[in-house]
Amino acid sequence: MTSTLSTQPAPAPTRTWSAVLFDLDGTIVDSETEITNSLAHTFSSMGLPVPDDEALRAFVGPPLLDSLRMTAGFTDADAWEALNVYRDHYADHLLASPVFPGVAGVLERLHAAGVPVALATSKPESMARRVLDHAGLASYFTVIAGASDDEERSTKADVVAHALGGLQALGIDTSHAVMVGDRGYDTLGAAANGVPTILVEWGYGSPAEASDALAVVHSADQLRTLLLG
Numbered sequence: 001m002t003s004t005l006s007t008q009p010a011p012a013p014t015r016t017w018s019a020v021l022f023d024l025d026g027t028i029v030d031s032e033t034e035i036t037n038s039l040a041h042t043f044s045s046m047g048l049p050v051p052d053d054e055a056l057r058a059f060v061g062p063p064l065l066d067s068l069r070m071t072a073g074f075t076d077a078d079a080w081e082a083l084n085v086y087r088d089h090y091a092d093h094l095l096a097s098p099v100f101p102g103v104a105g106v107l108e109r110l111h112a113a114g115v116p117v118a119l120a121t122s123k124p125e126s127m128a129r130r131v132l133d134h135a136g137l138a139s140y141f142t143v144i145a146g147a148s149d150d151e152e153r154s155t156k157a158d159v160v161a162h163a164l165g166g167l168q169a170l171g172i173d174t175s176h177a178v179m180v181g182d183r184g185y186d187t188l189g190a191a192a193n194g195v196p197t198i199l200v201e202w203g204y205g206s207p208a209e210a211s212d213a214l215a216v217v218h219s220a221d222q223l224r225t226l227l228l229g
Contacts, residue, residue, distance in 0.1 A: 198215050
């Protein structure tokens with residue numbers, strides 16, 4: 001898909017990152033089609049009008065339960081029902097999402113360089129593990145952190161904290177960690193934990209979401225250079 005983030009030259013790295021955290025949807029895998037199709041199925045199954053494509057895309061990234069409550073105006077009970085319908089449908093399609101070009105190579109290079117890598121996704125952790133295993137990428141991650149199935153851990157800030165805690169429990173220095181994501185939610189969640197964010201242009205963000213990012217990159221080569229020099 002065509003990115004909507006404004007292109008900026010990747011600045012020269014000024015330090016060595018002690019750990020790198022990655023978002024999943026829109027950063028590692030192109031999951032928009034599978035997510036929006038499952039959302040359309042959810043609205044239809046609940047007897048509701050299916051939002052247009054732009055409205056459905058807005059659900060990609062933030063915690064879904066919160067989005068259903070706030071954006072779709074569901075009650076708590078209806079939001080949970082919708083979430084369960086969505087998860088049942090999406091579970092049969094989540095492995096269809098392709099890895100963005102060049103991203104596997106970046107992960108491989110980070111792993112080879114001995115840089116600890118963690119996943120920090122708002123997708124349920126169990127689903128995220130399935131995606132990484134299917135794509136052959138799980139071995140590159142020291143920690144895989146995602147939302148809990150009960151949604152007690154669902155905000156990006158909580159997920160990033162969970163990822164950092166997992167790294168720290170292994171004795172890994174997280175004082176110079178960086179987040180790689182595609183949405184303003186990634187930037188805000190990382191910032192809540194004192195972590196800067198590099199946004200990738202190939203994801204689902206808008207220009208307004210790039211304002212607080214450390215940098216914006218438009219290619220895997222730029223990302224690799226910024227992370228590894």
